[in-house]
Amino acid sequence: MKKIINTPEAFSTETVEGILLAHPDRLKALNNDLQIVVRNDEVKKGKVSVVTGGGSGHLPVFLGYVGQGMLDGCAVGNVFASPSANKMYTMIKGCDNGAGVLCLYGNYGGDNMNFEMACELADMDDIKAAQIRVSDDVASAPLENKHKRRAVAGLVYAWKIAGAAADKMLPLEDVIAVTNHGLDNLRSMGVALTPCIVPMAGKPTFSIGEDEMEVGMGIHGEPGIEVRKKMTAKETVTVLLDKITADMPLKKNDEVAIMVNGLGGTPLEELYICYKEAYEYLNHIGVTVYKPYIGEFATSMEMAGMSLSVLKLDNTLKEMLDYKASTPFFTNENK
Amino acid sequence: MKKIINTPEAFSTETVEGILLAHPDRLKALNNDLQIVVRNDEVKKGKVSVVTGGGSGHLPVFLGYVGQGMLDGCAVGNVFASPSANKMYTMIKGCDNGAGVLCLYGNYGGDNMNFEMACELADMDDIKAAQIRVSDDVASAPLENKHKRRAVAGLVYAWKIAGAAADKMLPLEDVIAVTNHGLDNLRSMGVALTPCIVPMAGKPTFSIGEDEMEVGMGIHGEPGIEVRKKMTAKETVTVLLDKITADMPLKKNDEVAIMVNGLGGTPLEELYICYKEAYEYLNHIGVTVYKPYIGEFATSMEMAGMSLSVLKLDNTLKEMLDYKASTPFFTNENK
Numbered sequence: 236m237k238k239i240i241n242t243p244e245a246f247s248t249e250t251v252e253g254i255l256l257a258h259p260d261r262l263k264a265l266n267n268d269l270q271i272v273v274r275n276d277e278v279k280k281g282k283v284s285v286v287t288g289g290g291s292g293h294l295p296v297f298l299g300y301v302g303q304g305m306l307d308g309c310a311v312g313n314v315f316a317s318p319s320a321n322k323m324y325t326m327i328k329g330c331d332n333g334a335g336v337l338c339l340y341g342n343y344g345g346d347n348m349n350f351e352m353a354c355e356l357a358d359m360d361d362i363k364a365a366q367i368r369v370s371d372d373v374a375s376a377p378l379e380n381k382h383k384r385r386a387v388a389g390l391v392y393a394w395k396i397a398g399a400a401a402d403k404m405l406p407l408e409d410v411i412a413v414t415n416h417g418l419d420n421l422r423s424m425g426v427a428l429t430p431c432i433v434p435m436a437g438k439p440t441f442s443i444g445e446d447e448m449e450v451g452m453g454i455h456g457e458p459g460i461e462v463r464k465k466m467t468a469k470e471t472v473t474v475l476l477d478k479i480t481a482d483m484p485l486k487k488n489d490e491v492a493i494m495v496n497g498l499g500g501t502p503l504e505e506l507y508i509c510y511k512e513a514y515e516y517l518n519h520i521g522v523t524v525y526k527p528y529i530g531e532f533a534t535s536m537e538m539a540g541m542s543l544s545v546l547k548l549d550n551t552l553k554e555m556l557d558y559k560a561s562t563p564f565f566t567n568e569n570k
Numbered sequence: 571m572k573k574i575i576n577t578p579e580a581f582s583t584e585t586v587e588g589i590l591l592a593h594p595d596r597l598k599a600l601n602n603d604l605q606i607v608v609r610n611d612e613v614k615k616g617k618v619s620v621v622t623g624g625g626s627g628h629l630p631v632f633l634g635y636v637g638q639g640m641l642d643g644c645a646v647g648n649v650f651a652s653p654s655a656n657k658m659y660t661m662i663k664g665c666d667n668g669a670g671v672l673c674l675y676g677n678y679g680g681d682n683m684n685f686e687m688a689c690e691l692a693d694m695d696d697i698k699a700a701q702i703r704v705s706d707d708v709a710s711a712p713l714e715n716k717h718k719r720r721a722v723a724g725l726v727y728a729w730k731i732a733g734a735a736a737d738k739m740l741p742l743e744d745v746i747a748v749t750n751h752g753l754d755n756l757r758s759m760g761v762a763l764t765p766c767i768v769p770m771a772g773k774p775t776f777s778i779g780e781d782e783m784e785v786g787m788g789i790h791g792e793p794g795i796e797v798r799k800k801m802t803a804k805e806t807v808t809v810l811l812d813k814i815t816a817d818m819p820l821k822k823n824d825e826v827a828i829m830v831n832g833l834g835g836t837p838l839e840e841l842y843i844c845y846k847e848a849y850e851y852l853n854h855i856g857v858t859v860y861k862p863y864i865g866e867f868a869t870s871m872e873m874a875g876m877s878l879s880v881l882k883l884d885n886t887l888k889e890m891l892d893y894k895a896s897t898p899f900f901t902n903e904n905k
Contacts, residue, residue, distance in 0.1 A: 508584045
């Protein structure tokens with residue numbers, strides 16, 4: 236296991252410590268609990284809160300997106316392990332401004348169960364806590380079982396949309412409606428070239444041949460649809476966009492935002508080569524890229540690989556994307 | 571060789587194509603030459619130009635820093651290979667606003683020779699073209715031979731400082747003076763855990779044991795000072811900061827900017843753990859971190875490793891760091 240860390244046991248908490256030391260004006264640990272990170276800037280009174288949670292090992296997911304116009308707080312567990320329901324509940328309670336809390340998180344067993352319990356606890360405190368599960372990965376289940384799909388990098392779009400709606404002071408029902416509208420128009424899929432190593436386990440999450448890539452791999456190393464011989468950037472992007480557009484048809488003159496996400500170990504050069512291929516694929520069918528996002532947005536530590544997320548846009552979604560956001564890892568100015 | 575690319579031959583140019591497609595409002599290829607990238611936004615009349623150049627494979631270096639408050643243009647060669655003197659000359663000429671051009675680049679043989687020739691050619695056109703070579707890597711030569719040292723991630727600070735001075739409309743002599751002042755107060759050093767693969771070569775740049783790290787490694791895989799058994803994050807940071815502070819002493823109440831730079835394959839989690847250690851090391855000797863920069867700023871494709879760059883600050887350098895910059899990969903607002 237080749238990592239620059241102190242001990243596997245301290246990996247998650249020391250990561251959070253480093254982030255808090257780097258961004259003291261933006262983030263704080265609620266009750267000094269390094270598994271609960273919330274905004275440290277001023278939050279608008281009466282604003283709906285948008286929160287999330289899950290295992291660590293995915294930076295900038297989750298902590299990196301806590302800030303104005305995106306998330307108000309998150310609960311973070313150990314690597315690839317859900318934080319407890321109690322941590323989530325404490326985080327929800329700490330973030331509530333009286334207007335309700337939207338728990339917006341990836342569709343994973345542990346997180347589902349724990350957020351369910353946390354929301355029940357919040358409910359007993361008369362906190363309106365709603366839940367939306369993100370399930371953008373088209374490779375993980377067929378369309379008719381969309382509720383079974385996993386979340387991948389599309390999470391970041393979900394938070395951007397919900398966070399903007401909340402910052403515009405929309406009531407909880409409207410934040411939920413806009414977010415669901417966004418998720419209806421969002422699809423992702425990725426490939427992995429190498430596994431990652433969970434520090435406490437000390438060995439790779441899966442094995443794959445030197446000339447192979449796993450198509451449809453999940454963000455924790457969940458198996459994909461198939462193992463293929465290594466493909467070119469053009470072939471890879473075509474496989475992913477064929478599958479995405481079969482699931483969510485795009486037609487001439489549609490506008491999309493596209494995210495070319497590196498899983499942690501893939502050089503930025505390769506992501507830009509993939510973007511060129513994605514741009515040309517979309518251009519060929521008459522679809523315009525309104526906004527590209529290229530970089531590492533949701534990772535699996537040192538895993539090499541890439542995912543594409545496509546968000547089909549209308550005026551509402553453009554407005555949410557363009558809305559001001561200011562977090563440690565993601566900022567954009569009003570357009 | 572596990573990369574998501576089309577062909578090794580097209581690696582560098584397709585990377586640039588992707589970047590230009592993603593940032594058409596910010597960047598353009600001069601004369602449609604994909605090895606010469608310049609600003610596509612409006613450049614202030616009469617401003618000194620700051621330009622650079624070198625081999626590709628280091629994103630966000632170089633193209634990512636072309637924009638307001640940083641670089642006006644760059645010439646980019648193939649992976650780890652200097653662009654030709656002629657490309658550099660064309661780029662210098664294309665960027666000149668009449669106030670002179672500062673060529674600010676890393677101290678490498680090929681780049682030195684080619685920029686030397688390019689500046690001679692520019693001189694024949696009556697363009698004032700000055701050169702400063704960045705040599706921030708303390709591991710690459712002793713202090714008395716500072717001019718022999720290589721450049722590593724400190725390049726980014728150099729461009730930030732020079733770019734701010736130029737954008738403030740200082741004349742060429744003053745831009746040079748401020749930049750040299752910055753470089754006098756800048757030191758870097760790194761470690762590598764794995765090699766990278768140059769696409770055209772198809773094999774790793776060096777070999778290293780599974781339990782070893784190379785201390786003082788250059789950004790192209792140049793040998794470091796020593797190969798050590800794997801160290802913890804605390805030990806690694808201590809080795810680097812001991813060496814940096816022996817070269818550039820820091821005393822109580824000094825303020826620094828510190829960059830924790832990932833070489834491409836190192837997860838962000840590890841960089842934040844290293845930042846925590848660096849913060850504590852500096853805090854222990856009474857030194858304050860004015861501004862941390864944590865992420866991938868200067869890479870070697872998929873190489874795993876980390877470098878630290880320390881910039882000792884005074885009011886002038888703080889002003890330059892805080893000055894507005896807006897490029898595809900680096901922005902900051904005026905403080």
